[in-house]
Amino acid sequence: MLIGEVARHSGVSTRMLRHYDALGLVRPTGRTAGGYREYSAEDIRRIFHVESLRSLGLSLKQVVRALEDPAFTPSALVSGLIRSTEDRLAREQELLVRLRAIDASAPTGWQGVLRTVELMRALNSTSAARRQQAVLARSEGASVPAELLAAAVLVESDPHVAGALRWALARSGGDVVAALDAGAHSQDVDIRRRAVRAIAEMPEAPGATAVLADALGDPDTTVRGHAALALGRHGVAAAVPTLVAMVVEGSHDVDAAEALGTLFRDPGCADRITTALVDELAAPTADSATRIRLAQAFFELGGTTAQKILHQLAQDDDRAVAFVASALAGVLEERSPQDRADEDS
Incomplete structure (x- = not known):
């Protein structure tokens, strides 16, 4: 041929x-x-x-x-090809993120492009102080693309820089939930934690409630906790089981009790919360520390039912539990006449 x-x-x-x-x-x-x-x-x-x-x-x-x-040998060759291909894909993915960030900033000229590139370089700095300064300085001026801030939030390990990034992201005006959604479903638990925490700090953003409700089923307790606290504070009843579990486990139990107190004001949630807390008190695993946390949760609920349960706990065989419950019951009793007066006025 x-x-x-x-x-x-x-x-x-x-x-x-x-x-x-x-x-x-x-x-x-x-x-x-x-x-x-x-x-x-x-x-x-x-x-x-x-x-x-x-x-x-x-x-x-x-x-x-x-x-x-x-x-x-093919094995050595293929292993090398895999590594080089992964490196190339990582570089191309980084480039894609940069291009999307520039596109999202809708630059009217090359100066706008250069400012966005400068910010991206600053966010990649090894200095946490420089990263934080770049975010705060830029947030006071021109808008920062939500996609760029979200990408930085998902990888930022310094708590101060992460806080600045979440603050700027909430004020970016972009579709922040969409920008963080992939992170909320990442296989990397640290990325999921960062994504859900960022969304939890802006629960009124479009789509936030759905993502946070989905996060209640996450296998990681920290992810579930971020979601439950945000949903509970905004009256979403689906957060009740997770919040009760947080009280029992002592994981941000004060915040969880306060969120349960907010939900308790909804008549549709009140009986559900009371039943769940009473069941935990009766559990054989409820040790002294757990019963004290549950007593504090009942205190946050307030009302006659909470007073009754606290009086019962004031007779607890454990002196520490009895002391805390008695003190909390006394505060509720002092508060109740004023609460009734406020309602009558």
Whole structure:
């Protein structure tokens, strides 16, 4: 088969076939009477072998070694290709993030593009102080793309910089929940924590309630806690089981009790919360520390039912539990006449 026919059937250009010949990679085994290259069936098979290896990202030099050197093992080669491909994808993903951030900033000129690039460089600084300064300084001036801030929030480990980023993100005016949604479903638990915490600080943003409600089923207690506190403070009843569990476990239990107090004002939640807390008090695993936290939760609820339960706990066999419950019951009793007066006025 002549070179033109090989090119048509294989999809490899005649120029590349000549290049293969010059390298000694695929040399036609025959020549016509006129001196033209003539490829045998074996030559064509070798061409397809070469193209297959090149499709994996091998250089022509690597292809030669793979086909000619018996000691050239596929495992080592493929492992190297995986690493180089991952590095390339990471660089391209970083570039894509930069381009999207610039596009989101809707620059009217190259000065706007350069300012966004400058901010991105500052956010990649090894200095936490510089990263924080860049966010706060830029937030006082031109708007910062939500996509750029969200990407920075998801990877920021310094608590002060992270706080500045969340503050700026909430004021960016962009679709912050959409920008953080992928992070809220990441396989990396640290990224999920950062994403959900950021969304929890802006629960009124469009789409936030749905993402936070979904986070209540997260396997990580910290993620669930961020979501439950935000939802509880905004009257979402689905947060009740997680908030009760936080009280029992002592994980931000004061905040959780306050959120339960907010939910308790909804008649539809009151009985559910009371029943859940009473059940936890009766659990065999409710040790002294747990009963004290539950007593404090009842105090946050207030009302006659809470007073009754606190009076019961004031008779607890554990002196510490009894002392705390008695003190809390006394505060509620002092507060109740004033509460009734306020209601009557």
